Amino acid sequence: MKKLMVVLGMWEVILGAAFGKPNLVVIMADDLGWYDTHFQGNQELETPFLDQFVSQGMRFSHGYAAAPVCTPTRAAMMTGMSPARLAITNHAPGFPDGMVPDGRKLAGARKLTYLPLEAVTLAERLRDEAGYATGFVGKWHLSHRKGKNEQGEKYEPLLRPEYQGFDRNVGGFDRGGPPTYFAPYGIPGLEEAEEGEYLPDRLADECIDFISQNKEKPFFLTFWNYSVHYPIEAPDDLIAKYEKRGVENPAYAAMIEGMDRSIGKLLKSLDDLGLAEDTLVIFTSDNGSLFGNGPLRANKGHLYEGGMRVPWVIRWPGKIAAGAVNDTPVVTTDVFPTLLEVAGLKPEKGVPLDGESLLPLLTGKGQWKREALFFHYPNYAFHKENRLGSVIRKGQHKLIWFYDDESVELYDLEADPGEKTNLAGEMPALSGRLQRELKAWLEESGAKFPYQPKE
Numbered sequence: 001m002k003k004l005m006v007v008l009g010m011w012e013v014i015l016g017a018a019f020g021k022p023n024l025v026v027i028m029a030d031d032l033g034w035y036d037t038h039f040q041g042n043q044e045l046e047t048p049f050l051d052q053f054v055s056q057g058m059r060f061s062h063g064y065a066a067a068p069v070c071t072p073t074r075a076a077m078m079t080g081m082s083p084a085r086l087a088i089t090n091h092a093p094g095f096p097d098g099m100v101p102d103g104r105k106l107a108g109a110r111k112l113t114y115l116p117l118e119a120v121t122l123a124e125r126l127r128d129e130a131g132y133a134t135g136f137v138g139k140w141h142l143s144h145r146k147g148k149n150e151q152g153e154k155y156e157p158l159l160r161p162e163y164q165g166f167d168r169n170v171g172g173f174d175r176g177g178p179p180t181y182f183a184p185y186g187i188p189g190l191e192e193a194e195e196g197e198y199l200p201d202r203l204a205d206e207c208i209d210f211i212s213q214n215k216e217k218p219f220f221l222t223f224w225n226y227s228v229h230y231p232i233e234a235p236d237d238l239i240a241k242y243e244k245r246g247v248e249n250p251a252y253a254a255m256i257e258g259m260d261r262s263i264g265k266l267l268k269s270l271d272d273l274g275l276a277e278d279t280l281v282i283f284t285s286d287n288g289s290l291f292g293n294g295p296l297r298a299n300k301g302h303l304y305e306g307g308m309r310v311p312w313v314i315r316w317p318g319k320i321a322a323g324a325v326n327d328t329p330v331v332t333t334d335v336f337p338t339l340l341e342v343a344g345l346k347p348e349k350g351v352p353l354d355g356e357s358l359l360p361l362l363t364g365k366g367q368w369k370r371e372a373l374f375f376h377y378p379n380y381a382f383h384k385e386n387r388l389g390s391v392i393r394k395g396q397h398k399l400i401w402f403y404d405d406e407s408v409e410l411y412d413l414e415a416d417p418g419e420k421t422n423l424a425g426e427m428p429a430l431s432g433r434l435q436r437e438l439k440a441w442l443e444e445s446g447a448k449f450p451y452q453p454k455e
Contacts, residue, residue: 063312
């Protein structure tokens, strides 16, 4: 009888997935900063498709990436766990353990450079428990592991999306950026095309093909666009357009519009196939821009707002008020529990979860419980200009604890979004309380810290 009940329960999940489950699409740009779109206020840029998308959904004005660099953010989205808990705290491969840059005292924390197969991903849960077709298109950057296993097979290909819950993988492997944005691409898992084809357009076409093939059942599509990561390459006509306007970095502006165009193709396909009303779409970025981030301080690789605060928008017709703006701080790890709940799944008992389902914010139903966000970046970014540290954001205040000299900085992000005035000296009680909360979270997460190598 128990076996019969298990079988019936499995069929209930399968049938439930086939009827009434919304499609799920997650679009994550690479290195797109908070100020890198027209809808965020940058009047030099044209992002018409994203502008329209924002008008149809909810924009989070205080949306964050889980880390100021890419690999940790991607791992956090796939697992719902913080980079600190995963020990995936830097872009892969990063610098060798024990390396101390010139002029610094500490080596970055020891870290993983890949997502282990033991981690249960969002794709695995949606596919195996809710019957979703799962497709991955674009940049993975979660499989950087050198060496071979006991069977003589290289580790890296066995850590790609097709081994982490995705039925289909187009272009996902260990590299952080493409060799080029124009065909021939030299990207594993992506068939070559006619010379000169633009990568964002091609990846959008691959997304559309996946949707078309799976439109009769619920699908989960992860479109992690390589844009706008280095190399900075865009179609000549778009570059000329921004050169004529006198924009400071015309190739980068052109890349952004090219990315917007590719997203527009994907969104239009949902309309053409009659799927838009049944599809929840998330748009965000994996970290701040490599270049300027408008009024925010610093850029990619830094714990200031310019390194971590990113565009964050969710569209779900009929469930989310069109054109809504929400000021609640949200973060990449929230994608995991949000999409699980939308699909009718619950978090696994005994498995840590650092994200919070966004449904109470999206629908106005239920209670939002989280009081603080935490970040941990104990490694040197590729530019080696950042300071190693951790962050707590609680209410309007943000505290950064730097490890090189054990100093703290405190900012009122409501009054000072550019983080120009350090209030730590003026508000020692608040600084002390926030630092204690941050230390407790780091301890509970099992975070690894920078260290001084032995001579």
